[in-house]
Amino acid sequence: MSRGTALASALALVVAVAAPPAVHAQDGPGWTVLLDGTSLDGWNKVGETNWRVEDGAVVADKRTSKDPAYLVSKDAYKDFALHVEFWASDDANSGIYMRCADASKITDRSCYEANIFDQRPDPTYGTGSIVYYAEVNPMPKAGGKWNTFEITAKGRHITVMLNGQKTAELHNGLFSGGPIALQHGAGTIKFRKVAIKPL
Numbered sequence: 001m002s003r004g005t006a007l008a009s010a011l012a013l014v015v016a017v018a019a020p021p022a023v024h025a026q027d028g029p030g031w032t033v034l035l036d037g038t039s040l041d042g043w044n045k046v047g048e049t050n051w052r053v054e055d056g057a058v059v060a061d062k063r064t065s066k067d068p069a070y071l072v073s074k075d076a077y078k079d080f081a082l083h084v085e086f087w088a089s090d091d092a093n094s095g096i097y098m099r100c101a102d103a104s105k106i107t108d109r110s111c112y113e114a115n116i117f118d119q120r121p122d123p124t125y126g127t128g129s130i131v132y133y134a135e136v137n138p139m140p141k142a143g144g145k146w147n148t149f150e151i152t153a154k155g156r157h158i159t160v161m162l163n164g165q166k167t168a169e170l171h172n173g174l175f176s177g178g179p180i181a182l183q184h185g186a187g188t189i190k191f192r193k194v195a196i197k198p199l
Helices: 003-018
Strands: 032-035 043-046 051-053 057-060 069-077 079-087 096-097 114-115 145-154 157-164 163-172 179-182 187-199
Touching: 069 114, 096 145, 114 145, 179 187
Parallel strands: none
Antiparallel strands: 032 187, 043 069, 051 057, 057 187, 069 179, 079 145, 079 187, 096 114, 096 179, 145 157, 157 163
């Protein structure tokens, strides 16, 4: 090995050792992890399904009532940045509900819902949309892989980013604050991280 090669190798090793570990933005100051795939602490159950912790994620795949089921955050939020990592089966019907008006009765008419529903009969409000408020075209597919929602709600302005692409934007003041809810309506849904930062 030449002296120059040895020096370059040693320098690369020093840089590698000195480099700080990767830090995800949602782990920084101001962020609170609401769900980390290890427990359901901090969430209330509304409706009946088989929510459970499995392989580092919160999973549901067998609804036991005719209506959808939800995990509802115990705290309410008004203006925020929300990070959600999820895996959905191709036939999943799920969603991220925000600013819900009634924590015990979660619907897409009493909350804003960032939808996860690749097989929705009307795809204009399918995956990536805000149901009844902001259409998505073309509709992205989330089934069969891990995905990330980045949702920002600030006053009347709400934006939805799915896997780094903006899929919906809304200016609406109908719901000003409330809990976050995670839905299981059909198929299999897994959530491995949910983090929020008040704005």
